[in-house]
Amino acid sequence: MNVEFRQLLEGALLAAAALLPIVNPLGGAPVFLAMTGSVDDATRAMLARRVAVNGFILLVASVLVGGLVLEFFGLSVPVVQIAGGLVVCSLAWKLLNEEPNADAAPVVESRATLATRAFYPMTLPLTVGPGSISVAITIGANYPSTSQPFFADVISSVLGIVAVCAAIYACFRYSRRLGVLLGATGTAVILRLSAFILLCIGVQIIWNGADALLAARSTLASPN
């Protein structure tokens, strides 16, 4: 029992440690704040909760059936990385070149519009990007195939993902306070800097995919 508990904890820690730096809720908080613009705190809390729940579902689904889905469509992880990296790049580019509208009247977006955006783009490439999804798929693909430990592995991964999503919720929920702390100029600086880092992350993900594809190709071409 004790050994099993320790294994469970180790699995959860592994999943959290692998996902947390890539999901990076702290870095996503300024972007989330910019995208939610001028909504009131209640709506922002609602959105934060929704993004965290969406992220949870997406990550757990990637761990459990990600490999299966890829196999069904005949996709490989590098291809998902290239396509997803392109999406991240284009979003980062948009954020980077967005005109600052400090003096413009705040755009009032209805709760419904924002709620539809909670999944795309707020959850899907911004919070849980292609990098996180490919890590989650890898976690799922690395399970030993025997049936009994499989169940414990799933439980431990789910626990790890719960911790990651709790971090997402906390960071996004209190992003407003972070913004007040930084001030208007500070927020603008952090936002542009995060957008630039996001662009770099997108390029890195594309490169990781391209590198894996090219490596696979060259080993096929010249077996040594």
Added chain:
Amino acid sequence: MTFSDDLRQFLTALLLVIGGLLPIVNPVASAPVFLTMTRGSDAATRAKLAVEIAASTFMLLMGSLVFGAFVLKLFGLSIPVVQVAGGAVLIALAWNLLHDDGQADETPDTKPNPKIIMRAFYPLTLPVTVDPGAISVAITLGANHAHGLERVAISFVAALIGVSLISVAVWLVYRYAQHVQHWIGHTRMMVVLRLSAFILLCIGVQISWNGVRNLARELPFAMTTSPATSPSETPAVETK
């Protein structure tokens, strides 16, 4: 550890920071771009902007020197990737500048434009003044860790002074760029601007190319040209 040793190490580090960063930051080259992008602002706004840009430059360079390697590690990025992405940003900016029609500077605003102030960091500091090339140099300089507390402290002070000097240079050049503009005249200023925009475009292409070349070196079939490729540079995520 004698005093003269410390002094020598300090001077070496200082020269490394200034010699490595000042030619890339090169405020004289980016001053025409600064003038064009702040077109329609009065002298007071430009003076305020010069201060803000110099302050942002200081923060950005110090941040890249001290935390750059850590941030890259945290997000799983490599310097070539930063060069590719940053070069692309610079190319887009220079392209817009090159095709920019030099009108609309007839009616200068009397009130300070809040929009312009919001642009002090991006795009005026981040790709125009401190380009991605400068950031990657700063990260590389910061990654050369000295051993021992005393040495680290000396390098830190040297970096602090070097970056301060560069920021002061940025401030001085941007602050007095306007006078040079008056002295040169509008037409010749436009010529200088197109030239700077074109050079900026070339710098962007060069930075991107440096990144692409370094990335291509990691590829397995490039092994014949560079046998030093380490197997540890395989992607972080592997298929099963």
